[in-house]
Amino acid sequence: MLKLENITKSFNGTTILDQLNVDVNDNSILSIVGPSGAGKTTLLRCIAGLDRPDSGKFILDGKEFDPADDSDTEQIIGVVFQDFNLFPHLTVMENVTLAPTMVLKQDKKAAQETADSLLDELSLASHANQYPFELSGGQKQRVAIARALAMKPQILCYDEPTSALDPSLRDAVGKVILDLKKTGITQIVVTHDPEFAKNISDQILEVKPINK
Amino acid sequence: MLQYISEILPSLLSGTVMTLKIFFWTLVASLPLGILVSLGRSSKFKPLSWILSFYIWVMRGTPLLLQLIFVFYGLPNMPFFHIVFERYDAALFAFILNYTAYFAEIFRGGFGAIDNGQYEGAKVLGLSYWQTIRKIVVPQVVKIVIPSIGNEVINLVKDSSLVYVIGLGDLLRAGNIASSRDVTLLPLVLVGIIYLLLTLVCTWILKVVEKHYSYYR
Numbered sequence: 001m002l003k004l005e006n007i008t009k010s011f012n013g014t015t016i017l018d019q020l021n022v023d024v025n026d027n028s029i030l031s032i033v034g035p036s037g038a039g040k041t042t043l044l045r046c047i048a049g050l051d052r053p054d055s056g057k058f059i060l061d062g063k064e065f066d067p068a069d070d071s072d073t074e075q076i077i078g079v080v081f082q083d084f085n086l087f088p089h090l091t092v093m094e095n096v097t098l099a100p101t102m103v104l105k106q107d108k109k110a111a112q113e114t115a116d117s118l119l120d121e122l123s124l125a126s127h128a129n130q131y132p133f134e135l136s137g138g139q140k141q142r143v144a145i146a147r148a149l150a151m152k153p154q155i156l157c158y159d160e161p162t163s164a165l166d167p168s169l170r171d172a173v174g175k176v177i178l179d180l181k182k183t184g185i186t187q188i189v190v191t192h193d194p195e196f197a198k199n200i201s202d203q204i205l206e207v208k209p210i211n212k
Numbered sequence: 213m214l215q216y217i218s219e220i221l222p223s224l225l226s227g228t229v230m231t232l233k234i235f236f237w238t239l240v241a242s243l244p245l246g247i248l249v250s251l252g253r254s255s256k257f258k259p260l261s262w263i264l265s266f267y268i269w270v271m272r273g274t275p276l277l278l279q280l281i282f283v284f285y286g287l288p289n290m291p292f293f294h295i296v297f298e299r300y301d302a303a304l305f306a307f308i309l310n311y312t313a314y315f316a317e318i319f320r321g322g323f324g325a326i327d328n329g330q331y332e333g334a335k336v337l338g339l340s341y342w343q344t345i346r347k348i349v350v351p352q353v354v355k356i357v358i359p360s361i362g363n364e365v366i367n368l369v370k371d372s373s374l375v376y377v378i379g380l381g382d383l384l385r386a387g388n389i390a391s392s393r394d395v396t397l398l399p400l401v402l403v404g405i406i407y408l409l410l411t412l413v414c415t416w417i418l419k420v421v422e423k424h425y426s427y428y429r
């Protein structure tokens with residue numbers, strides 16, 4: 001279980017997150033909803049270790065951990081960014097295998113086999129040797145998911161996974177997320193879309209803008 | 213005339229070899245150094261960043277010719293410690309210092325063009341800073357800077373003739389000697405043609421490199 005305790009974050013004296021508490025059960029889906037500017041992305045960035053909260057604790061299975069500390073080779077948190085942040089100079093296959101080979105020190109062949117099966121599950125098998133610019137938005141997003149999953153994170157976070165997609169693709173990501181749940185991974189999804197949140201989540205956290 | 217050309221060609225060609233040696237070693241050293249200097253310049257460790265900014269400012273703000281003269285004639289006459297260079301080493305030293313500064317400036321622009329999302333994407337995958345620089349950032353920067361680097365490379369072909377001033381036997385010097393000895397312009401015309409050929413080859417190589425990097429957008 002992932003526990004966030006009293007997470008507080010402010011930018012230039014403006015408090016965005018104030019003493020936020022939430023528990024995320026293993027193998028569940030938490031959606032974070034709320035109006036624009038409420039601090040959803042900020043919260044996700046803190047969980048991902050890209051921003052540091054001013055105070056508060058992250059506790060995983062009873063042990064405190066620091067998401068920003070990357071000395072650990074074992075991946076706890078994976079992230080699928082809103083605009084994917086794929087590496088444009090690498091093929092789909094290279095995007096997915098880069099971190100497993102460089103960080104987990106997997107040998108190339110093992111990494112490729114894992115990647116092959118991930119790409120297969122995400123219907124990307126035929127795109128393995130293409131570059132990101134050759135893919136549609138939905139395909140790029142699935143590459144970003146495959147890239148994150150290749151590191152075998154315990155928790156996978158998404159920022160606005162439906163924002164760049166048309167409605168039919170929205171349902172497709174929803175299905176991907178629900179399918180991944182069956183593999184035992186915990187997922188945290190930031191979204192604007194209450195209906196999408198309701199369809200996929202076990203638990204919904206509403207982040208409200210703080211009035212000064 | 214053909215006979216005259218074949219008489220002076222060997223000396224021109226050996227001058228060309230000197231020109232190419234300076235050209236080649238300057239590039240080999242200053243391209244990677246330029247990357248390091250531009251990274252150091254944006255370092256959070258302020259003294260390093262100040263020193264490197266100062267170095268770039270001096271190198272870009274003074275003539276290369278002056279730097280060359282200073283390294284060869286000036287450094288040996290410094291008050292407390294004397295640094296004496298061979299002509300060739302002095303030339304290389306001055307060229308590498310100068311071109312590193314120019315390249316650093318170009319790379320700075322290139323690094324600035326890389327979206328922060330690329331660093332964050334790499335960070336959440338667990339890549340270290342140097343892994344990110346090497347595998348993610350530099351390959352993309354290279355693509356961005358090729359046209360500007362290309363201009364500097366062509367400049368370098370021509371700038372290399374400045375070594376003339378410290379008495380190094382490069383292509384221009386070889387042509388000049390033959391021209392004043394035999395009282396004819398022909399050697400200088402030949403020198404011009406050789407420079408044109410060299411820049412032509414550089415332009416062509418740059419096109420090939422640029423094409424190689426067009427595999428992604």
Ligand SMILES: Nc1ncnc2c1ncn2[C@@H]1O[C@H](COP(=O)(O)OP(=O)(O)OP(=O)(O)O)[C@@H](O)[C@H]1O
Nearest residue numbers: 011012016034035036037038039040041042043192
């Ligand atoms: N790096 C930053 N520096 C200063 N202020 C920031 C920074 N990042 C976010 N903010 C501010 O924090 C607030 C919350 O931003 P955040 O991006 O978390 O909102 P959000 O809930 O994700 O909104 P949206 O739904 O529009 O994506 C905003 O008012 C924003 O201006």
Ligand SMILES: [Mg+2]
Nearest residue numbers: 040041042159
């Ligand atoms: Mg947001």
